[in-house]
Amino acid sequence: MSDSTIDPRSLRTPPRRPLRLSWSDERVRGIVWQVLVVGLVGSIVWWLWSNTVHNLEVRRIATGFGFLTREAGLPIAEHVIDYSPTDTYFRALMVGLLNTLKVAIVGIILATILGTLIGIARLSKNWLLAKLAAVYVEVIRDLPLLLQLLFWYAILQGLPGPRQAIHPMEGVFLSNRGLKLPWIEWQDGHSYALLMLILGAVATWLYRRQALARQMRDGRPRPVWPVGLGLTLGLPLVVWAAAGAPWTVDWPALRGFNFQGGLNVSPEYFALLLGLVLYTAGFIAEIVRAGIQAVALGQWEAAQALGLRSGQVLKLIVLPQALRVIIPPMTSQYLNITKNSSLAVAIGYQDIVSIANTTLNQTGQAIEGIAIIMLVYLTISLSISLFMNWYNARIALVER
Amino acid sequence: MSDLTLNTPAAASPEAVSRSAPLSQVGLLGWARANLFSGWLNTAVTLVLAYLLIRWIVGFAEWGIVNAIWSVPDNQTQACRDLKGTGACWAVIAEKHRFILFGTYPFEEHWRPALCVLLFIGLYVVSAMRRFWRPVLGLIWAVVLTLIGVLMWGGVAGLSYVPQERWGGLVITLILATFGLAFAFPLAILVALGRRSKLPAIKALCVLYVELIRGVPLISLLFMASVMFPLFLPEGMNIDKLLRAQIAIILFAGAYLAEVVRGGLQALPKGQYEAADALGLSYWQKTGFIILPQALRMVIPPLVNTFIGFFKDTSLVLIIGIFDLLTAGKTAIIEPAWQGFGIEVYITVGAIYFVFCFAMSKYSQNLEAELNRHRRR
Amino acid sequence: QAPAGAANTLDAVRARGSLICGVNTGLAGFAQPDSQGVWRGFDADYCRAVAAAIFGDPNKVRFVPTTAQVRFTALQSGEVDMLARNTTWTLSRDTSLGLDFTATNFYDGQGFMVKASAGVKSAKELEGATICVQPGTTTEQNLTDWARANRIRFTPVVIERLEELLSAYVSGRCDAYTTDVSGLAATRSAQQRPADHLILPDIISKEPLALGVRQGDARFADITRWVHFLLLSAEEFGITQANVDQMANDPRPEVQRILGKNGGLGEMLGLQNGWAVNVLKAVGNYGELFQRHLVPLGIQRGPNALWTQGGLQFSPPFR
Amino acid sequence: MSETLEQIASAARTDAPPAILLDKVNKWFGALHVLRDVSLNVALGERLVVCGPSGSGKSTMIRCINRLETHQEGRIVVNGIELSDDVKALDDIRREVGMVFQSFNLFPHLTILENCTLAPIWVRRMPKAQAEELAMEYLTRVRIPEQAKKYPGQLSGGQQQRVAIARALCMKPKIMLFDEPTSALDPEMIKEVLDTMVSLAEDGMTMICVTHEMGFARQVADRVVFMDRGEIVEMGTPAQMFESPQTERLKLFLSQILRGH
Amino acid sequence: MSETLEQIASAARTDAPPAILLDKVNKWFGALHVLRDVSLNVALGERLVVCGPSGSGKSTMIRCINRLETHQEGRIVVNGIELSDDVKALDDIRREVGMVFQSFNLFPHLTILENCTLAPIWVRRMPKAQAEELAMEYLTRVRIPEQAKKYPGQLSGGQQQRVAIARALCMKPKIMLFDEPTSALDPEMIKEVLDTMVSLAEDGMTMICVTHEMGFARQVADRVVFMDRGEIVEMGTPAQMFESPQTERLKLFLSQILRGH
Ligand SMILES: Nc1ncnc2c1ncn2[C@@H]1O[C@H](COP(=O)(O)OP(=O)(O)OP(=O)(O)O)[C@@H](O)[C@H]1O
Ligand SMILES: Nc1ncnc2c1ncn2[C@@H]1O[C@H](COP(=O)(O)OP(=O)(O)OP(=O)(O)O)[C@@H](O)[C@H]1O
Ligand SMILES: [Mg+2]
Ligand SMILES: [Mg+2]
Secondary structure, rough: OOOOOOOHHHHOOOOOOOOOOOOHHHHHHHHHHHHHHHHHHHHHHHHHHHHHHHHHHHHOOOOOOOOHHEEEHHHHHOOOOOOOOEEEEEHHHHHOOOOOOOHHOOOOOOHHHHHHHHHHHHOOOOHHHHHHHHHHHHHHOOOOOHHHHHHHHHHHHHHHHHHEEEEOOOOEEEEEEEEEEOOEOOHHHHHHHHHHHHHHHHHHHHHHHHHHHHHHOOOOOOOOHHHHHHHHHHHHHHHHHHHOOOEEEOOOOOOEEEEEEEEEEEEHHHHHHHHHHHHHHHHHHHHHHHHHHHHHHHHHHHHHHOOOHHEEEEEEEHHHHHHHHHHHHHHHEEEEEHHHHHHHHHHOOHHHHHHHHHHHHHOOOOOHHHHHHHHHHHHHHHOOOHHHHHHHHHHHHHHH | OOOOOOOOOOHHOOOOOOOOHHHHHHHHHHHHHHHOOOOOHHHHHHHHHHHHHHHHHHHHHHHHOOOOOOOOOOOOOOHHHHHHOOOEOHHHHHHHHHHHOOOOOOHHHHHHHHHHHHHHHHHHHHHHHHOOOOOHHHHHHHHHHHHHHHHHHHHOOOOOOOHHHOOOOOHHHHHHHHOOOOOOOOHHHHHHHOOOOOOOOHHHHHHHHHHHHHHOOOOHHHHHHHHHHHHHHOOOOOOOHHHHHHHHHHHHHHHHHHHHHHHHHHHHHHHHHHHHHHHOOHHHHHHHHHHHHHHHHHOHHHHHHHHHHHHHHHHHHHHHHEEEEEHHHHHHHHHHHHHHHHHHHHHHHHHHHHHHHHHHHHHHHHHHHHHHHHHHH | OOOOOOOOOHHHHHHHHEEEEEEEEEEEEOOOEEEOOEOOOOOHHHHHHHHHHHHHHOOOOOEEEEEOOOOOHHOOOOOEEEEEEEEEOHHHHHHOOOEEEEEEEEEEEEEEEEEHHHHHOOOHHHOOOEEEEOEEEEEEEHHHHHHHHHHOOOOEEOOOOHHHHHHHHHOOOEEEEEEEEHHHHHHHHHOHHHHHHEEEEOOOEEEEEEEEOOOOOHHHHHHHHHHHHHHHHHHHHHHOOOOOOHOOOOOOOHHHHHHOOOOOOOHHHOOOOHHHHHHHHHHHHHHHHHHHHHHHHHOOOHHHEEEEOOOOOOOOOOO | OOOOHHHHHHHHHOOOOOEEEEEEEEEEOOOOEEEEEEEEEEEEEEEEEEEOOOOOOOOHHHHHHOOHHHHHHHEEEEEOOEOOOOOHHHHHHHHHHHEEOOOOOOOOOOOHHHHHHHHHHHOOOOOOOHHHHHHHHHHOOOOHHHHHHHHHHHHOHEEEHHHHHHHOOOOOEEEEEEEEEOOOOHHHHHHHHHHHHHHHHHOEEEEEEOOOOOHHHHOOOEEEEEEOOOEEEEEOOOHHHHOOOOOOHHHHHHHHHHHHH | OOHHHHHHHHOOOOOEEEEEEEEEEEEEEEEEEEEEEEEEEEEEOOOOEEEEEOOOOOOEEEHHHHOOOOOOOOEEEEOEEEEEHHHHHHHHHHHHHEOOOOOOOOOOOOOOHHHHHHHHHOOOOOHHHHHHHHHHHHHOOOOHHHHHHOHHHHHHHHHHHHHHHHHHHOOOOOEEEEHHHHHHHHHHHHHHHHHHHHHHHHHOEEEEOOOOOOOHHHHHEEEEEEOOOEEEEEEEEEHHHHHHHOOOHHHHHHHHHHOOO
C-alpha cells in the first residue's frame, strides 16, 4: 500500500441512514421537538394575528399601504429632496429616511474621527490629556443618550435669537435658528467641478497605487500628496474656470423673521448630531484604545529598531494589526449610531421614526407605520453589517 | 591579565551607594516633567488644557454654587427667572425632588418606593459579591423582587393599594431595568442554547428573533408595545402600559443577552461537553450542571455592561409617556411656575443615572481584572 | 383589575371600585401632577366629578397619562374607561376610532402666539416664520391647511413632547407657537413677563375639546355627558361647592330636581339620587372649575361662558 | 484487510464473552473517509492498546464506541447492545463505558469530589452519601483521597488525570476507554498515571487504550492494534507486533516512535 | 570607575576603529538608577557577550545603544555618530545597528519574506525585487528559505528567531545587538539559533550579545562583560572570566548559572 496507488474505497461516500419511526430515535425526537416548538410559536403568532385582524375589523381600522399615495399634509422642515405638504405620505417617508441617513452617515464619520482622537488621547504621555480623555469616556458612557440629547438641545436653544445672532465673520450667523453659512448658488459649472473632484479623488487613488508599484520597482518613493492635491483641487478649479467661473454667493441675510438664503444647519439636526457623535465617540475611543493596546509594545520597538519612522511604523505595522481587533466592535457601534438616531423623535428632528409616527397617528394605521420603521432599520442594519463584514474579511485576508 | 580586568570601586564595595537621579527625574517635579512638560508640544497641550479646565470649573462653580438660588418661598420663582444664565435655580430641585424620585406615587406613602430603591441597591450589592454567586442568589432575587412588588402594590399587611399607573420616578427606572434583566435572562439562556442547537428549525427561530430585535431601535419596539400591542390581544383583554413597556424591554434585552451568553457557550472548551456526554449525563443535566455554570461565570463582565446599557435605555420609555426618572424630571417642570429650568433638572437626573452606572461600570472593570488574573493563574 | 367590555363600563367600574380616566401626560391647567404627585387641573377634576357621581367619592379615580398617539388605543382596548384629555371632536374620530364623544367641556380654537417684540399684529404677517407645532394632532393639519389657503410659507419645528416644544418657543427657536388658544394663554401667563407675548386675534380652527367614551356604551356616555351638564346647570343656578348643602332648601323646582330632592333623575342615569350633591361637593360647578384652574393661567371664559352670558356652554334641562 | 470477523474473534481470548464488537465500521467527516471497514472484537477483560500515526483514526474509533461520534456504516455492539440512533441504548452504553481524555476535561467549577459524584448521583441516581463514599474509595485507589475538597485547577496534570480516571470508575463501567491519557503530561507525571492504569489492568478491567507508551503496551496489553489511514493494518500480541512487524507501515511507524524517544 | 577612556579602548583590539563607545553612561527609571557610569568600548568586528543577574541592566544598556531607551548622562557614540535628540543621527544609527529580541517580535500580519523586505524597501529604498533577492539570500543563510511565504504564526520558535536574525541582517547593519535571543526557546531550538549566530560571528560581524549561554560565549566571544546592579563589574576574555573570576559577585553568579544547567 504505497501512497501512489489509489485506494478505490477512498472514493466511497457516506451513505444516508434510514429514519426509524420510534420515539427513542434521536432524530425522531429532534423532529418532534421542532414541530412542537415551531407549532407553539406559530400558533402564538397566528393567535396574535387573528386577534389583530378581528380588532382591526371591529374598530374599522383600514389596512394596507394605500395611504402611501394619499396626500400627507404634514409639514417637514428639513428635506434633502423637494417636499411640500401636498406631497404623498410615501414622499414624506422618503424625506424622513433621507434625514435619518443624513444624520447617521455624518454621525458615523464624525464619531469615528472624534473617537479615534480621544482613544489616542487616552494613551497620550501627557497625563492631563490622558486623564481628561478618560473622564470624558466614563461620563459620556454612564449617562443615557436621551438625556444627553435633551441637554444639548436645551443648550442650543440658549443661543441668541436671529437678530442678536453671533456673527463671527461675513455671512456666518449662529443663532437659535441654527448655523447659517454662505453657499454658492448652484449652477452647471459647479456640477462639473464636483464631478471633477470625485474623478480627482479616484485618480489620486489610482496614482497612489501606481506610485507604490513604481517604488517597488526602483525603490524610489514618490510623494503622493502634491499630485493628489493637484488632482483633487486643481482639476475642479480648472474645470470651474473653464465653465466661466460661475460665482454667485448666496449670502444669508436677515429678512423678516429669519435668515434667508445660504446654507442652514438646524438646531435639531445639530443637537442630534452632537449628542450622537459625542456619545458614540466615547465608545469608539475605548475600542480604538483597546485595538492599539492589543498591538504589543515589542512590535513598535522591533519596527523602530529596523529604522522605520514613526509614521511608517503606524501605517505599516501598528494599524494593520490594530484594525483587526477594531473592526468588529466598530461595526456594532455604527449600527448603534444608526439605531440611536431614532431618538430624533424626542427633540424634533424629523427622521423616519418621527414621520412614520405622525403618519400612523394621522391615518390610524399603526401596523403599517411600525412595519415601515422596522423594515427601514433592518435594511440599514443589514447593509452596514454586510459591508463591514466584507471589509473585515478583506483585512483578515491581508492578515493570513 | 590584570590590565584587562577593570578594577572598579564598585567591585571593591558591592553596596556602593546609588547616586540619586538628577533632580529633574524624581519627586513631584520629576513626575510633572515626565508627564506634563516633556517637550514643547506636550507643554503647550498641558497649558491649553489646564486653562480651559480651570475656566470651565470656575464658570460652573459660579453658575452652580456662587450665584445659585437654593430655595424660594412657595413657587415664587421670579428671583430664579431674573438670574437665568448667570446662576442655577436649585430651588426647582428642592421643590420637586420627591416628584422626580417617586412620581405620582401617593405622597404620604413615599417611604414605600424609597424602601424599594434601597432594596434594589441592596440586591445589586449582594449580587455583586462573589460569595453569593451560588444558586441561593436566585432565591434572594425571587424574595426581594416579591417583596418589592408587595411594597409597591400594597393591598396586604395593612398597606394601602397603589395601582401601577401611579408608580413613577427612580423606582420605575429600577423596576424596568431589574425586572427586565430578571426575565430576559432565562429567555436569553434558552435562546442562546437554541442558537447552538443542532435542530435547524429551532436554531432558525432563535437566529431570526435575535437578528430581528437587534436590527431595530428600542423605541420602535416601545412604540409597538404602546400602539400595536393592544391590537394583538383579544377584545376586552388588556395589559397595563408599564407591563407592555416591560415586555418590550424584556424582548429587547433577551436578544442582546442571548448574544452575550452565546459568547460564553462558545468559549467553553469542547472537551467539557464531551466529558459530560461520556459520563452519560442527559442534555439538560449537562447544560445545567456543567455548561451553564461555567459559561455564565465567564460572561459576567459583559453581562454587567449590558445591564448598564439597559439601565440607561429604560429612559426611552419617556417616548411613550411612562413616568420613569427622566420623564418625571421633565414633567416636574411643566407647572408654569417652574417652566424653563430644564438644565438644572437634567443635571440632577443625570447625576442619579451616573451614580448608578458609574458604580456598575467600575465594578465590572474590577471584576474583569480579577477574573483575568484568576484565569491566568 | 377587571377589563371593561364595550357595553358595561359602569358595571365594570363599579366592580373594580375605581374609575380609570385617561388624561394628558402633562398640560398645565388641564391635567398635570403637582409637586406631591397629585393630578391637578380642569380635566382631572372632570375625572373626579365622574367618580364622585358613580361612587360618591371623588378619590375613587385612577389617572392614566396618555400621549397623543396612544389615547384612542387606550380607550378602545379598555385600558381606560374614559378620556378627559383635551381631544378635538371631529367627524372622522367620532366614526372611525371606536369612540363616542359625549360633551364638549371646553370650546377652543387654534391660534398663534408671538413675541410682542416681533411687531406682528396678524397671523397673515407670518410669511417666512418658524412655527412650533406638535405633530400628529389636528393642530398640525390645521396649520398646513391654513398656510396653504393663505399662501404662507413657514418652517415648522415639530416636537412631540410639550415641554420641549414650549421651551423651543420661549427660547426663540420659533417665531410663533401655534396650538389651541387655551394652551397659548396658559403658556403666556407662565412667562416671566406675559406682556412680552401676544396672542394673535386670528383663530384658524374650531377645537371643541370633548370627553370620550367607548363606542356603543350609551349608559356610560350619558353619565359623562350629564356630569358635564350638571356642572353647567349648577353654575346657572348658583349652586357652588360651598353652598350645595344650603341649596337643598332652595325652592326652585329645577334645583330640587338637580340636587335629587325629587324627580329620581339619578336613578334614571343608573346612579344614586344624591349623585349631583356628591359631584358638586367634590369639585364645584363649571365656573368654579374654570376659576380654579384656568383663570390663573390667564384663560378667559370667552366661548366657554354660559349661554346666559352669551357663551356656548348650554345645558339641556334637568327633568 | 482480508480476515473475516471470525478470525479476528479467534485472535482474542476465546473463553470470555465479547465486550465490544466492531463490524466493518465506516465513518466520514464530510467527504473525508476516516474509518474504513474497521472490524474488531474485544473480549470481556481484554486489554487492547491502539497505536498508529497521527490522524490515523484512533481517536475517532474509540469515540465511536461510546458514540461521541456517530459511525455511518457497519455495526458496533457494546456489551450486547447495538449502537444506533436509539437514545435508550445510548444511555445504557454510556453507563457501561468510561472514558478518559487526553486533556482530562475535569469540570473546573466543581471540587474533585463533586466531579466524581456528579454522574453517580444524577445518572445512577445514587444517594449522595453513598456516591461520596464510592468516590472516596476510587480516589484512594488512584492515591489522591486527600485532594477531594480541592478544585481541579489546584492539582498537577498527573493528579488531574488520575481524578479523571477515578471519575470514570465511579460509574462502575464494564469497559474503560483511554485516549492518549498521558500525552499532555510531563515525564514524571506520565509514570504516576501509567501506574494507576497498570493496577486497573491487573484487576481485570476491559480496556481500550490509545497510547504510544510502548513500555505500557508490553506490560499490560493482551493485544496491540496498529491503525493507519483509517484502517486496522496489523493486530497481534505486543511481542509479535514490536519484534516482528509484518507490514512496512508498522515498521516505519515503530522506527519513528523509537527514534522520537 | 578610575580608568580613562583610552585605557578601556586599549583593552579592545587595537587594530580596528571603535564601533561603539559608551562613556560614563547613566540612566534612571524614575528614581531607580539602572545604569551607573557604564563605560565600554567595542571595536569593529569585536564580539562581546554581556552577562549578569536579572535586573542588572543588560537589556537597558543595549537598548540605549540603538536608543530604544534614552540615557540621561554620559555619551554614547555608535559608528562615529553620537546619540542625541537629533532625529537624523538616530535614523543613521538605526540603519547601522540591527537588533534581535528575546521574544522575536516578528510582524504577524506579514509573511516571512515581507518581514524581511519591509525595512530594505521603506528605509533603504531598495526596489522590491532586489529586496526580495536579498531577503532570500539571508533566509538561506539562516536555513529557512522554504518558509518565505508562510506567516510567523506557522513557524516554530527557533525558526521565528532565525527569521528575526535574517530580518535584522537584511538592513546590512554593521553592528548586531542580541538581547537574550535564545531564552524563550526550547533546548533543540536554542541550538539552531546559536549555530546561526556562531556562523555570523565567524563572518566577522560586530556583535553585542546578552546571553547566559556560556558555551556560546566561550566559542565566539572576544570579551565577556559582567554587569551587576547597573555597573560593569568585570570584563575580560571568556577564559579569564569563567576560570578565574576576580570578584565575589561574578563567582556567585557563575556558580548559580552552572548549577542551574
Ligand atoms: N470533528 C472533525 N471534523 C472533521 N475532521 C475530523 C474531525 N475529527 C477528526 N477529524 C479528522 O479525522 C482524521 C482522524 O482523526 P483522529 O483524531 O481520529 O486521529 P488520531 O489517530 O487520533 O490522531 P492523533 O494521534 O493526532 O490524535 C484526521 O484526518 C482528522 O483531521
Ligand atoms: N521601562 C522601565 N520602567 C521602569 N523600570 C524599568 C524599565 N525597564 C527596566 N526597568 C528596571 O530596570 C532594571 C534593569 O532592567 P533590565 O531589563 O535592563 O535588566 P536585565 O539585566 O536585562 O534583566 P533580565 O536578565 O531579567 O532581562 C530592572 O530593575 C528593571 O526592573
Ligand atoms: Mg487522537
Ligand atoms: Mg533583559
